[in-house]
Amino acid sequence: MHRFIIAAALLLTACSGNLERGIVIEDADPAPALAFTAADGQRFDLAAERGKVVMLYFGYTHCPDVCPTTLSDWARAKRALGADTTNIRFVFVSMDPDRDTPDLALKYARQFDPAFIGLTGSTQELEDLKKRWSIAAYPEGDPRDGFYTVAHPAHTFVVDRQGRLRVMFEPGVTGEELAKDLRKLQ
Amino acid sequence: MKNSQRIFASCSSLLVAALVGAACAPKDAAPVVNALEARDAWARPADSGAMSAVYFTLGNGGTESDTLIGVASDVAARTEMHVSMQQGRTMHMSQVTSLPLPANDSVSFRPLGAHVMLMDLRRPLVPGDSLSVTLSFHSGRTVEVRASVRQP
Secondary structure, eight states: OHHHHHHHHHHHHHHHOOOSSOEEOTTOOBOOOOEEEOTTSOEEEGGGGTTSEEEEEEEOTTOOSHHHHHHHHHHHHHHHHTTTTTTEEEEEEEOOTTTOOHHHHHHHHHHHOTTOEEEOOOHHHHHHHHHHHTOOOEEESOGGGSOOEEEEEOSEEEEOTTSBEEEEEOTTOOHHHHHHHHHHHO | OOHHHHHHHHHHHHHHHHHHHHHHSOOSSOOOTTOEEEEEEEEOOBOTTSOEEEEEEEEEOSSSOEEEEEEEOTTEEEEEEEEEEEETTEEEEEEESOEEEOTTEEEEEOTTSEEEEEEEESSOBOTTOEEEEEEEETTSOEEEEEEEEOOO
16 A cells, blocks of 8 residues: 555656756646648647647747747757657647748748648637637737738647646757656656 | 076066067967957758848957947848847847947857848758858948858
């Protein structure tokens, strides 16, 4: 009996975190809905990803600094994990419906790793997504000249294997740090 | 003066003379006064028509401060100086039109901070490739930055 309790306690410690850089959300709620069809015809539905850890980033493909920094760090983490990534999904969602298409979003994500998923939707779909996820994303500067930037969430969101929005990573967390935390989460 | 003191005194003057000589002697290389220099420059790979960013460390080895007021590159339709900023949970990017560079100091253009933004690329940037960016300063000086294209 004692042995069982110790084993259960150890398991709880292992599951509940001690993450290196991940911000753990206690009493995490189920992640809001997120479903899009990618340019290659593959449907991505977050609800169907139970049992997998899903990394999510809401950005835009004309983003020259923060988004590529984040996706490069993801790619580095994936390489560090080696073959150990079959239960992790890396998903980039473009929040710039005026310039981005599913095709551009997918090409952009695959630049960093061929297994990365790139998605986007219509203006209305993205507006609904922002409300469900309580996130901000909007053009800044003058949208008329085509060179505007897009304010977007800074963090990577992590949905755990039970489908809960459980962890957030600040921008600038290195691939090696991400890999350590993903080992604990998967 | 004892002999030993005399020897010490003459040695000291020699030492002082040597130090002064070293300080005043002209260097073989060009004078470093007010030298502006960009080091370790790199740019992100990107497709034609897309955007990229250039990063480097900009040093001012001189005794006078200067201000970076312009960036230009022929690989992009438009080239601007930008800074990424996190405000709460949201990430923003703002254009910067002048960036002070104090004397004997350096500033870093690095991911998640200041960067030269290349907008609407005229050609694809592939790893191994290189490109130039011209930096213009308030003093009228310009610095040519040669950046290699690579993943971070």
